[in-house]
Amino acid sequence: MMRLIASRLAQIAVTAAILSFCAFLLIALMPGDPIDLAIAGDPRLSAEDAARLRALHGLDQPLMARYLAWAGAVLEGRFGHSRLFAQPVAALLWPALLSSLELLGLALLLAAGFGIALGALAALRPRAAPFVQTLALVAQAVPSFWLGILLIILFAVQLGWLPAGGEGGWRYLILPVATLCFANLAAYARHAAAALTQALNEPHIRTARAKGAGERRILLAHALPNAGVPLLTIAALDAGALVSGALITETIFARPGMGKLIYDAVMGNDFNLALLALLVVAIVTMLATLAADLAQRWLDPRLA
Amino acid sequence: MKGGLALLAALALAALAAPLAAAMLGHDPFLPDLFNRFAQPSAAHPLGTDELGRDLLLRLLQGARVSLTVGLLAALAATIIGTIVGLMAAWRGGVWDAVLMRLADGLLALPALPLLVILAALDPAVVGLPRGEAAADILRIAVLLAAFGWVGVARLVRATALSVLARDFVRAARALGVSEGRVLWRHVLPELAAPIAIATALAVGGAVLAESTLSFLGLGIAPPAPSWGNMLANAQELVFQAPLAALWPGLAILLTVLGCNLVADGVAKRR
Numbered sequence: 001m002m003r004l005i006a007s008r009l010a011q012i013a014v015t016a017a018i019l020s021f022c023a024f025l026l027i028a029l030m031p032g033d034p035i036d037l038a039i040a041g042d043p044r045l046s047a048e049d050a051a052r053l054r055a056l057h058g059l060d061q062p063l064m065a066r067y068l069a070w071a072g073a074v075l076e077g078r079f080g081h082s083r084l085f086a087q088p089v090a091a092l093l094w095p096a097l098l099s100s101l102e103l104l105g106l107a108l109l110l111a112a113g114f115g116i117a118l119g120a121l122a123a124l125r126p127r128a129a130p131f132v133q134t135l136a137l138v139a140q141a142v143p144s145f146w147l148g149i150l151l152i153i154l155f156a157v158q159l160g161w162l163p164a165g166g167e168g169g170w171r172y173l174i175l176p177v178a179t180l181c182f183a184n185l186a187a188y189a190r191h192a193a194a195a196l197t198q199a200l201n202e203p204h205i206r207t208a209r210a211k212g213a214g215e216r217r218i219l220l221a222h223a224l225p226n227a228g229v230p231l232l233t234i235a236a237l238d239a240g241a242l243v244s245g246a247l248i249t250e251t252i253f254a255r256p257g258m259g260k261l262i263y264d265a266v267m268g269n270d271f272n273l274a275l276l277a278l279l280v281v282a283i284v285t286m287l288a289t290l291a292a293d294l295a296q297r298w299l300d301p302r303l304a
Numbered sequence: 305m306k307g308g309l310a311l312l313a314a315l316a317l318a319a320l321a322a323p324l325a326a327a328m329l330g331h332d333p334f335l336p337d338l339f340n341r342f343a344q345p346s347a348a349h350p351l352g353t354d355e356l357g358r359d360l361l362l363r364l365l366q367g368a369r370v371s372l373t374v375g376l377l378a379a380l381a382a383t384i385i386g387t388i389v390g391l392m393a394a395w396r397g398g399v400w401d402a403v404l405m406r407l408a409d410g411l412l413a414l415p416a417l418p419l420l421v422i423l424a425a426l427d428p429a430v431v432g433l434p435r436g437e438a439a440a441d442i443l444r445i446a447v448l449l450a451a452f453g454w455v456g457v458a459r460l461v462r463a464t465a466l467s468v469l470a471r472d473f474v475r476a477a478r479a480l481g482v483s484e485g486r487v488l489w490r491h492v493l494p495e496l497a498a499p500i501a502i503a504t505a506l507a508v509g510g511a512v513l514a515e516s517t518l519s520f521l522g523l524g525i526a527p528p529a530p531s532w533g534n535m536l537a538n539a540q541e542l543v544f545q546a547p548l549a550a551l552w553p554g555l556a557i558l559l560t561v562l563g564c565n566l567v568a569d570g571v572a573k574r575r
Contacts, residue, residue, distance in 0.1 A: 015410045019419075026426055141561035143513055145520050146554030149540050153547045237412075244417030248517060252540070262418045263521065266425040278418050285415045 005294070012286045017071075020279055024067050027271045034083065035059060037269070074276070084270035092261060092273065093280055099167065100257035104246055106173065107180035108235070114181070115188020116231065120219060122189070123196035132189055139186035144245055148179040148252040165254035176253040183245050187234050195227035202226070229300045236292035239285050305570020311563035315556070319368035325361065333362035334528055345548075354549060355542055364552050367530040372560070374446050374515040374525070379507035381450035386457025387500055393458070394465035395488060405462070408455045416452050417517065423448055424523035441525045445518060449511045456510075457503040461496055468495045502568045509564030516557050532557050 035053050039045050045053075054060045058069055073080065079089035122132035155175060156164035163172050199205070200223050208222050247259030254260070258281050265274035297303045322333075329350075336356035345352045350361045393404040424445070468474065469492060477487050512532075518524035519533025527534055532553040539550035 011406075011410075015413065018410070019414065023422060026423070137562060137565060138558070141509070141558050141565060143516055143536075143554055143557045143561075145517060146536060146550070146557065149536065149543065149550045150554070152540075153543050153550060157543050157547065240413060240415045243415035247415075247417045247421065248521075251521065259418065263421055266421055267522075271422075274422055278422055281418050282414050286413050289413055 001297070004297075005290070008290050008293075012283065012290070015286065016279055016283055019282055020071065020074075020275065021067060023275050023278065024070065025063065027275065028063055028066065037083070074279075079276055080272050082265070082270055082273040084265060084268035084273060089273055089276050093258075093277060096256060096258045096261045096277070097280065097284070099255060100243075100246055100250070100259065103173070103176055103180065103249065103255065103257060104242060106177045107184065107246075108242060110177065110181040111184040112188050112231070112235070115185045116192045116224075118185070118189040119192020119194075119196055119227075120224075122193040123200060123223075124215070124219065129193070132193060136186040136189045139182055139189075142182065144179055144183040145248045145252055147182060148175070148249060151175050151179060152252070165252070167255050172253075172255075176249045176255055179252070180242070180245050180249045184238060184242055187238055188231065191230055191234050192227060195230045196223055199223040199226040225299070229296055229303075232292050232296040232299065236289045236296070239288045239292065243281055243285050305567060305574070308563045308566025308568075308570060311559055312567065315368060315560055315563065316372065318365055319372050322362070322365035322369055325365055329359060329362065331359045331362055333358060333366045333530065352546070352548065354538065355545070360549060360552065363530040363535060364532075364556060367532045367535055367553065368556060370442060370525055370529060370531040371512055371515055371533070371557070374442050374449070374531070375508045375512035375560070377442070377446035378449035378453055378511035378515070379504055381446065382453030382507045382511070383457050383500060383504045385450065386454035386503065387461050387496070389454060390458040390461025391465050391488060391492070391496075394462045394469060395484075395492075401462075404458070408458055411452060411455050416514075420448060420452070420514065420518060421521065421523060424518050441529070445515050445524050446511075448518075449514050453507050453511060457500070457507060460499045460503045464496050464499045465492060468492050498571055498574070501571050505564045505568035505571065509561040509568075512557060512560050512564075516553075 034057070035050050038053065039050060051060075058066060061069070077090075079093070081087065082089050082092055085092055118132050118135065122129040152164045152175065155162045162175055164175075166172055196219075200218075205218060205222055208218050213222070243259070246257060247263060249255070250257040250260040251263050258277055262274055262277045262281070265271070265277060336358060341353065341355055352360050354360055354363070389404050389408070393401040474487060474491055477491050478484075482491075515524055516531065516533030516536070519531045520537045522534070522537060524533055525531035527538070535553040536550060539546070539553065542549055
């Protein structure tokens with residue numbers, strides 16, 4: 001187990017290193033650097049000043065040296081400043097990460113809860129199965145940004161019940177969480193239905209029935225734990241999709257999370273912030289995947 | 305399966321018929337008509353007009369051409385790359401398999417959209433792509449989406465190819481002295497038709513969804529060329545004036561992705 005964790009952590013570190021290098025390279029290859037932007041902002045800057053500033057910030061160095069200097073600084077915890085927000089990057093990342101985790105955690109919890117409930121409905125009541133299947137098919141195909149807009153139009157513009165965006169109390173969370181939850185519901189519903197149908201046909205369920213266990217106890221105590229393993233697989237596989245969904249949701253509902261931070265940074269040409277935020281998001285996603293994998297092995301020791 | 309194919313065929317026909325519809329209604333989907341802003345649905349404008357007085361139905365059909373082209377291009381490229389990678393991994397095995405599949409796993413573990421947002425914002429000229437025009441946008445987005453889309457295809461192809469390569473008829477062909485290239489082309493590839501079809505159908509749906517997402521965020525197809533995504537971005541700014549404008553592009557995306565998923569499900573059930 002420890003060896004598995006160590007090797008997976010090493011994989012995550014390697015992936016993050018390759019990702020940071022590729023992204024750094026692509027960004028550095030673009031025409032124009034921060035000094036060019038400074039010139040655009042202050043036309044009195046002379047050519048000598050520009051050259052001196054470039055040398056001061058190491059921008060005249062070869063690409064590889066610049067990457068190594070940047071990576072070294074990041075590893076030491078010096079994330080630099082955001083040009084767009086005029087703040088240290090670290091001061092921006094932390095609140096954004098918390099905001100995103102709040103949204104993601106709630107959405108994941110609700111998506112898994114409703115998804116499993118729908119799956120159980122389909123598995124226990126065959127007459128409800130086509131309804132659940134149709135709902136899952138539609139939920140899988142709905143573009144989440146469209147759903148977000150429709151919810152805003154209905155609940156914020158027409159009815160005026162809920163705020164259209166921003167961050168504040170729980171009222172600001174309802175629409176974004178609903179949007180993100182619906183987008184991730186389908187996978188859980190489909191797989192819960194399949195896994196529960198299979199689990200309910202196992203001999204030990206028949207034994208439990210023969211011994212007189214109630215339907216509720218059979219479902220909760222005997223079938224669900226067995227169906228939990230494939231569901232954790234979905235959770236692990238979908239971590240990336242969930243984070244991707246958060247970017248759209250946060251952008252539509254103007255929530256200051258990681259997704260919106262990356263989007264704003266990209267739109268504002270603040271690539272240092274974008275790159276670091278992307279790395280944080282990627283590492284957190286991969287750690288979440290690892291956690292789901294470990295939980296899976298804990299539930300089903302045969303996998304370990 | 306049939307429902308999915310019918311849905312996709314209807315959408316493709318609608319996209320092809322865009323110029324015909326423009327001729328029949330007598331408007332230009334690109335020409336502003338400022339006296340007719342936010343027109344209600346009528347015989348002249350079946351879905352009404354947008355904030356510049358352009359016909360929404362015609363823009364929707366024009367958007368279908370753009371969105372479906374991006375989807376098909378990206379899915380085709382992803383399928384070709386994915387099939388080659390999956391086949392190579394299964395056939396060569398060993399280090400090839402390990403390296404290619406680690407790469408696939410790594411790409412799969414990353415959150416795709418934040419990465420795509422950063423990549424889509426980069427200057428396309430850096431990697432030798434033209435910039436600016438709608439055709440260049442279509443190509444740029446298709447390339448980006450294919451760069452991520454091949455992973456799903458490769459995994460599906462590799463899994464099936466591994467089992468096909470171990471079957472008796474492949475061993476028989478090899479024993480008869482058939483060259484490896486011919487074994488792969490004539491004996492293995494035809495057996496992979498079903499998984500490749502499934503992966504392609506899913507890739508088309510995924511690409512249409514991803515393109516519309518990027519265009520919605522302002523990083524995909526740039527206006528004035530309409531795509532379903534940038535029409536929705538436009539509609540979000542007009543939720544007070546024209547709430548209905550947000551309905552149609554989203555519905556079009558929904559139906560396209562639904563059609564693709566239904567086709568993929570249908571092929572999977574037939575095997």
